[in-house]
Amino acid sequence: MLILLVNTPTEAQIETVMARVREIGCKPHLIPGEHSIAIGITGNSQALDPGIFTSLDGVSEAIPVTKPFKLASHDFKHAKTEIHVGSVTFGPKHFVVIAGPCAVESEEQTVRIAKAVKAAGANVLRGGAFKPRTSPYAFQGLGLEGLKILKTAREQTGLPVVTEAVDIQSLELVNEYADIIQLGARNMQNFSLLQAAGRLRKPVMLKRGLSATVDEWLMAAEYILNEGNEQVILCERGIRSFDNFTRNTVDIGAVIGLQLQSHLPIIVDPSHGTGRRQMVIPMGKAALAVGANGVMVDVHDRPKEALCDGPQAILPSEFSEMVATLRKMAPATGAHLVGGLG
Amino acid sequence: MLILLVNTPTEAQIETVMARVREIGCKPHLIPGEHSIAIGITGNSQALDPGIFTSLDGVSEAIPVTKPFKLASHDFKHAKTEIHVGSVTFGPKHFVVIAGPCAVESEEQTVRIAKAVKAAGANVLRGGAFKPRTSPYAFQGLGLEGLKILKTAREQTGLPVVTEAVDIQSLELVNEYADIIQLGARNMQNFSLLQAAGRLRKPVMLKRGLSATVDEWLMAAEYILNEGNEQVILCERGIRSFDNFTRNTVDIGAVIGLQLQSHLPIIVDPSHGTGRRQMVIPMGKAALAVGANGVMVDVHDRPKEALCDGPQAILPSEFSEMVATLRKMAPATGAHLVGGLG
Amino acid sequence: MLILLVNTPTEAQIETVMARVREIGCKPHLIPGEHSIAIGITGNSQALDPGIFTSLDGVSEAIPVTKPFKLASHDFKHAKTEIHVGSVTFGPKHFVVIAGPCAVESEEQTVRIAKAVKAAGANVLRGGAFKPRTSPYAFQGLGLEGLKILKTAREQTGLPVVTEAVDIQSLELVNEYADIIQLGARNMQNFSLLQAAGRLRKPVMLKRGLSATVDEWLMAAEYILNEGNEQVILCERGIRSFDNFTRNTVDIGAVIGLQLQSHLPIIVDPSHGTGRRQMVIPMGKAALAVGANGVMVDVHDRPKEALCDGPQAILPSEFSEMVATLRKMAPATGAHLVGGLG
Amino acid sequence: MLILLVNTPTEAQIETVMARVREIGCKPHLIPGEHSIAIGITGNSQALDPGIFTSLDGVSEAIPVTKPFKLASHDFKHAKTEIHVGSVTFGPKHFVVIAGPCAVESEEQTVRIAKAVKAAGANVLRGGAFKPRTSPYAFQGLGLEGLKILKTAREQTGLPVVTEAVDIQSLELVNEYADIIQLGARNMQNFSLLQAAGRLRKPVMLKRGLSATVDEWLMAAEYILNEGNEQVILCERGIRSFDNFTRNTVDIGAVIGLQLQSHLPIIVDPSHGTGRRQMVIPMGKAALAVGANGVMVDVHDRPKEALCDGPQAILPSEFSEMVATLRKMAPATGAHLVGGLG
DSSP states (O other): EEEEEEESSSSHHHHHHHHHHHHTTOEEEEESSSSSEEEEEEESOOOOTTTTHSSTTEEEEEEESSSSSSTTTTTOOOSSOOEETTTTEEETTTTEEEESSOOOHHHHHHHHHHHHHHTTTTTTEEEEESSOOTTTOOOOOOOOOHHHHHHHHHHHHOOOOOEEEEEHHHHHHHHHSSSSEEEEEGGGTOOOHHHHHHOOOOOOOEOOTTTOOHHHHHHHHHHHHTOOOOOEEEEOOBBOOOSSSSSSBBBBBHHHHHHHHHOOOOEEEEEHHHHHHHHHHHHHHHHHHHOOOOOEEEEBBSSGSSOOOOGBBOOHHHHHHHHHHHHHHHHHHHETTTTTTT | EEEEOOSSOOOHHHHHHHHHHHHHTTTEEEOOEEEEOOEEEEOOSSSSOOOHHTTTEEEEEEEOOSSOOOOBBBBTTOOOOEEEETTESSSSTTTEEEEEEEOOOOOOHHHHHHHHHOOOOOOEEEBBBBBSSSSSTTTOOTTTHHHHHHHHHHHOOOEEEEEEEHHHHHHHHHHOOEEEEEOOGGGOOHHHHHHHHHHHOOOOEEEEOOTTOOHHHHHHHHHHHHOOOEEEEEOOOOOOSOOSSSBBOBBBBHHHHHHHHSSSSSEEOOHHHHHHHHHHHHHHHHHHHHTTTTTEBBOOOOOGGGGSSGOOOBHHHHHHHHHHHHHHHHHTTTOTTTTTOO | EEEEOOOOOOOOHHHHHHHHHHHHHEEEEEEEEOOOOEEEOOOOSSSOHHHHHHHHHEEEEOOOOOOOOOOOOOOOSSSSSOOOEETTSSSSEEEEEEEEEBOOOOOHHHHHHHHHHHHHHHSSHHHHHHOOOOSSSOOOOOHHHHHHHHHHHHHHHOOOEEEEEEEEEHHHHHHHOOEEEEEEEETTTHHHHHHHHHSSSSSEEEEEEEOOOOHHHHHHHHHHHHHOOOOOEEEEEOBSSSSOOOBBBBBBBHHHHHHBBBOEEEEHHHHHHHHOOOHHHHHHHHHHTTOOOOSEEEEEESSGGSSOOOOOOOHHHHHHHHHHHHHHHHHTTOOTTTTOOO | EEEESSSSSSHHHHHHHHHHHTTTTTTEEEEOOOEEEEEEOOOOOOOTTTHHHHTTTTTTEEEEOOSSSOBBBBTTTTTTOOOOOOTTEEEEEEEEEEESSSOOOOOHHHHHHHHHHHHHSSSEEBBBBOOSSSSTTSSSTTTTTHHHHHHHHHHHHHHEEEEEESSSSHHHHHHOOOSEEEEOOOGTTHOOOOOHHHHHHHHHEEEETTTTTTTHHHHHHHEEEEEEEEOOOOOOOOOOOOOOOOOOOOHHHHHHHHHHBBBBEEEEOOOHHOOOOOHHHHHHHHHHHHSSSSSEEBOOOSGGGGSSSSGGOBBBBHHHHHHHHHHHHHHHHTTTTTTTTT
C-alpha cells in the first residue's frame, strides 16, 4: 500500500498515518517529495483495505500495490493447474471443445444433438437445465427433469456433462448429476453460491460477470479456492461495452492476460460472447490462437425451434467444420485438441 | 416486434417469416421498402423473443417495440406506488432520509449512531449485518447477531430498519428482523432470491446492478412484482463506467427517466455512488433536485475505525447539515421531507 | 511515481531501476516487502511517463502518484477562476444560464428565439453555425452566414454569444464573431485546435469528450492554458455508458469532483446530456444543486421544424419555467443567478 | 424508420405523424397494436433523422431500420476492396504485416529498426513523426524532420511507409512523404480532417476512436469515401472499457463483424490495443485467426530508450518469431502473408 498525503501536510497528519500503520502491525516508510509526502507500507501479509487510510485527515489516496487475489495467482502456484474430467484435461497444451444445446428441451432433442456433437469431435456436452433469464416470463429450463435427460445423453455418448447451477438448491442437484458445475455470469458475485461450490469436490466452471474486472473475477474464483475446491475453470463469455454491434464484447486480451497471471485454465464461450451465429467460428479460432484451454459452443440442429438463444447456435455441420479447422490450426499454435487429433 | 429482412429477400424467405408470425398467434404486416422489406407484428400480448425470428433465413434484425417489463411500467399502473413503513412514506411528494453505518459492528456503535442520525432528522436506519464483499478475506458482517443489534437500535430510536439479505437463508432472517429488505447490486439478477423476496409481504429495496441497464433493472423488479409483492423501492447506487475518478458513476438521468416510465418509488445512495465523503452531500442535493423519493447515506462517527467503507461515510455533524440543506431546498423542488419539516 | 518490482527481483534488476531513476535526475527510495520490493521516486518536477520504467526488466508496474495536470489544478492556483463576458461572470457563487437553438437555421429563427430566451432570463445566447455531424449527409450548419446571424441576434438582444469552432479555419471566424469559443466533445483531443485556441485571448468552453476521463479532460484544458489562455470553462455534456436509456449519461459526480480539484468554472449541458426534452429541466436543477457554475440549454420554439436535435430542445415557455425554478432553488444552494435575481 | 406512438394515441396525433411522413416525400404505413400504434416509413432514399419524428406529440420512439452508412457497406459494393501500395495488397486472402517504432526519434534509430523489421518479414514500415499526446508536456514528435527520416528509411529498405497526420497542415506533408496516411483514434471524428483526406488520392488508414461504435467508425470512413477517396483501411486498436487490466480492450468481434458488413480491409494494432509487450504476439495471432487483413506492430530494439510507448514495443527478435508463427498459422486460416511466404 502506498499512501499519498495532501500538499504540504501537517506534522500531526503525518504522525497519525504513521501511527495507524504501526497499529495494524505494519511498517511505514516516509518518502518525501517536493510539495508533498508519500508513505509506503510493508510487512502486511495480505492486501490491505485502502479505506483504513483514506478516512484519515491529510490522506489524498491509498494505492494498493499487492494484488488482492492470492490462491488464484501465479505467484502462489507456479505450475498450471490441470483439471481432469474423465479422459478430458483442462490445462496447458490441451484445447477442449464443449458443445451442445443452450437449453435442454427434451430427451429426444438433447440426445440427438449430443450424438451429433460427439460425432463431430466434441469432448464435453453442454446443456442448460436451470436457465437464468432476464425476464420472469421467459423459459426457465426443465430443472431436475433436464438433469436426468443430460444423464441419459451422457450414457448414450460417453461425453461428460457441464450444466449450470443457479442457487443452493440446484447446486446440490447439479453436483449429483453433472461432471462440471457451471456458475453463470449473473451469479459471479453470488458469494454464498461460490462458497457452497467451494465446499464440493467437483470442477467448477466460473463465467465472468458482464462487467466484472479481471481482478473481481479472480476474487470470485478465490472464494471457491478458499473453501478447498481447487478445480476452477474460468470462462470468458464477453463483457458489456458501449457498443451493441455484437451482443457482448469478447475480451480476448483478458484471456492472454490471465494466462500470464493465473494458473487456472481458461476457456472462451464464443456463442454467448458474440450472440451471432456467423461470428462463432472465427471467435473460436481466436480463442485457440491466443492460447485458451478450450471453447464452449452452442449447437442446435433446429435453431428456429430452439426455446432459448436460437440465433447464436451453429448447426452440427458448421460445428463439424469448426472442429476440423481448429485441428488444422492447432499444431501451429502449440496446442493439441483433446483426443490427440490436434 | 419489427422484423427487418436482408436486401432483396426471396419470396420463400418472406413467406417463412410470415408463417412463423402466424404460428405464434400474431399478425404480420408487410412493409415494402426500396431495397428491402420489413414485417411488423401485432397481436402479441407480451414482449416477443427476437431469437424466434433472427434464426430464420433472410432475417437481418428483429427489433422489439414493446418494453419487456409490464408490472413495473407506468402503462400498467398509472398511479404512483406509495409504500408505507411505519409513519414513513416512499412515494410522490415525500423525500425519505435513510442513514446509518455501512456495517453493524457492535451494539454500542450501532445504537450510538442510530441515535445521532435520528436526532439529525433521519427517517429510517440503515446498517449491514450480511455484507457481500469482493474479497473472501474481508469482514463479512455479524450476521444474525447484527440483526439483533439492529432490532435493539430500532427499539431505542423508533426508526424502522433496512438491511441487506444476500441469500435465501439470510432473507428469512432479515424478513423476521427488518422493516425493509435490501437486495444488493451484486444480487440484482439472482433470480431465485428475487422470487423468494417476491413471495414475502415486506417492502424490498432493490439496488441497481453495477452494469445493469434500466430495462434489466425493471425486469429484476418484475421478478418480485410477479410473485405478488408490490412493495418495491428502486435504489440507484452508481454504475460502472470507464472512468474511476469516482468509485461509481451516479446515473442521475436514470432517476429522471424512471419517474417518467415506472410507478415505483426510487431513491439514491450517494455514499456508495460516489465513494467519497466530500461528494455525498452535493449528490444528495442532486437526488432531491431531480425528484427522487429519498436518499440513503452512510454515517459513521468514527470513520477511521469503521470495518467497512469508512472513506465514504459522513460524520453525524455533516449529516445534520445535509438534512438542514435538504429541508431548505425541498419547497423549491415541490417535495417535502417526511415528517412535515420540508 | 512508485515502481513495483516482480516477486524476488534480482540484485541486477533492482540496480538497473535505481540507476535509471538517478539518470533522469530523480531520487530512488527502496521500500522492501515480504516477497518483493517497491521503489519510490522523488525529486521530479512534473509527472513522469510510466513507460520509462515499465520497459525495464523486473518491473511489474509503475504507478503515477502526481496528477498529470498542473495549470488546471487547485494545487497550482487556489483561488477559483472568474471569467467575465460582458456583465456575465462564470465563477463561484454565479450560475449562468445559456440558451438558444442547437443550430442557427435562419436570421428570422435565431433572432426570434434569442429574444424569447432573453425575455425568459437567459444570460448568454448559444447557436451552432459549424455543426460536427456523425453523418456526412446531415445538415452541417450555415458556416460564416450563421456567425453573421448570431452577430445580429447579439445586437438585437444584448446577449453575448457562444458558438462552436470545428477546425483552425472556423476558429478564426468564431474568434472574430463570438464572445465565447466552444470546442466540442469530438474535438476534445484535437490537440492542434486546442493549441490554436490557447493562443487566442477569448474565453473557451471546452466540452468533455464522449469517453474522456476527467484527467484527460483536464489535460485537454492544460493544452489551452499552457499556451497562455487562462479563460477556460469546462462543460459536462454526458458520457458514453453501456446503457442507451438516455442518449448520454450525465456525470454529475464529475462536476462535484471538479469543483474539488480544479479552479476552472464548470457548467452542464442537460440537453445533449440527456437527449430528451422531458429530462432537461430536472437535470438543470441537479446542476444547480451540486454547485455547477451554469447550464447550457437547447431552446427551440418550433422543435418539429428544427434541422438538428429537435427532440432535446425545450420550448421557450418551458425554458421560462426552468429559469423561475432555478431562481427559487438558488438561495438554498448558496448560488445566485447572474443578474442578481437568484 | 419505424415510429412508435404512445399508448392510446389520439386521432390528431396519428394524423400529424402521417402528414409529416408525407411532407418529407415518404410513405407511412399504419401498424395497429393492442394498446398502441406504430407507423412504418418507406420510400426514403437514405437514413432519416429520428429527431424529425420524436419531437412530434404522441411519438414515443423512432427506430432507424436503415443503416446510416452507405458507401462503406457491403450492400453498396459487394466485392471486397483491394488497396495496392507498391507490391503490397490490403484485401481478401492477404495478411499485411506493418512494423516499426512508435515514434521516429532519429535517422539512425529509424533506419536501424526499419532494416531489422524488413529482415524479419515486415511489408510496411510504421513510425510516428506527428504524435498526438494526452499531455502537452510529452514528446510530440519530430514533425517534418521525422517525415524526411522515414523517406530515407524507405529508400534504404524498399518498405512503403505509413505515418500519422494530426491536422490539415501535417496532412499535406504526410501526403507528400508517406505511402499511407494514418488518421488516429483521437481524430476519428475530426470531420474537417476526414474530408481533407477524402480529397487526396492516397490510401488512408482510419483508426477506430476510443469509444466509437462500429457504426460511427463506418460513418467516419463514409466522410472520406464521400469525397471520392475509395482507399480506406480500417484499423481496430482497442476500445475503452470499464477494466484497465489491459490498456485498451481489443474488440476482435468487431473485426469479424466488419468483414460481414463492409467491403473495406481491416487490420488490427495489437501494440496500442493491449499496451503490454507480452500480449502483442498472441493478439496478432488472434487477428490472423479471425480473418483480419493485417496487423500493425510497434517494434523497438532499445525499448528502454524509447521516447514513446516503450512498454508495448516488442524486440526485433520477438517480431521475427511473430512473423514465423503467423506464417505457420496462415495456411490453416485461408490467408497468406503478403510476399507469398504464408
